[in-house]
Amino acid sequence: MNSANGAAVVVGVDGSEPALRAVRLAAAEATRRHRPLRVVHGFIWPLLRVPGSPPAGAPPGGGLRHQAEEMVSAAVAEAEAVAPGLPVSGEIIDGQAAAVLLSESPTATMIVLGDRGLGGFASLVVGSVAIQVAAHADCPVLVARGTPRTAGPVVVGVDGSALSRAAIQFAAEEAATRDAPLHAVHAYTHPSSRGPGDMQPLVYDERLLRDEEEQILTESLAGLAERHPRVPLTREVVRGRPVAVLSEAARTAQLVVVGGQGRGELSGLLLGSVSQGVLHHADCPVAVVRSPA
Structure with a gap:
């Protein structure tokens, strides 16, 4: 994060209602x-060679x-109405929406956008612009999903990956600024792969597996309480699919934070399956973190 x-x-x-929520x-x-x-508004019409100015003789405006x-x-x-005194500026930039927002990301603290825009298809829960920006941005991306809440915890998904640790740090900062508790959730369904080509055992000890998963969460949260002593921290290890577990936690959360790509996901996926799934199903705003906070 910048x-x-x-x-x-x-x-x-x-101009859409989701954008106003954002x-x-x-x-x-x-x-x-x-x-x-x-x-910021990405003004795509010049790229399509459609004139943006009114034709000669047309009414002004x-x-x-x-x-x-x-x-x-x-x-x-x-923005000025909901946050009096906040410095707000606006700009129209020629270009496709996702490309314009991505060009802003290297110098932005965060990019915020609606889950769907005017160009979204009715069958899409989360629009292509949100997915593209979350997959490529150089800063955290906050998507205005579900129900806005000022109460409840900040929930962060933890899987032990480097991006998961970046998500934890970002979530802790969010919890601190919101004066909210932080709830760290680690979900698992089977023994974790420790590297490329690893074979998962057909038979394993459930108790030992649980201990290993608890250790992943403990190591991921190491030092967090010292860095953020005023943020109440709870932790949870759940056997279940990460998208389902995090979506359930989102029902009472004010924010869910996920890494852009987790451990065990295909390296070709710029936005991991878990982060995409949470974007589609969470009933609260979702932050996707792809770079260290």
């Missing part, structure tokens, strides 16, 4: 982190670019 002074929380907008979520996040908010300007102004006004 920690430079003044790095903004960036929110992508497209604006409200982003405004709250920027306020908690004492960061400015930057509202027409044209696609003017509509985009009104959209961004409305989003800025929404």
Whole structure:
């Protein structure tokens, strides 16, 4: 996560209701982190060679670019209304939405976006822009999913991977800024693979397996209490599918945090199956962390 002074929380907008929910979520996040908010709209029409200005003789105030300007102004006004005093700016950038947001990610504290936009298909629970940005961004990505809550824990999925440890650190910082408890969850279904080509045993001792999984969680959380002594920490090891376990935890959480790719997932997956599954099923906002916090 970019920690430079003044790095903004960036929110992508497209005029949809999910985007407005993202604006409200982003405004709250920027306020908690004492960061400015930057509202960005990817204006795709020049790439398609569609003129953005109104044709000659058309009434003033027409044209696609003017509509985009009104959209961004409305989003800025929404942010200022829910977070008075927050520094908010807006910009229209020529380009496809995901590409524009990804270009913002190296200098952003965080990118926030809705789970679906105007271009989403009705059958998609989470839109392609959210998936693309979460898979490639150089900063944490917060997706406005489910029910916004100001009570409940911050839940983090733990699997022992490097990105899982980055997610834990990010989740602890979120819990601290929200004055919320942190609930670390490790879910498992069978003995873990320890490396490429490992064969999983057909027969194993359930008690020993449980001890090994408990050890993964303990090692992943080592030093966290010392770094964040004021954050109440609970831990849980559950036998079950990680997506189902984390989605159940999300029902009472104010935020779920996952790593972009976990242990045991195919290296070609830029966004792991667990993080994608949680994005599709969680009933609260979801943060995806792909780089160290």
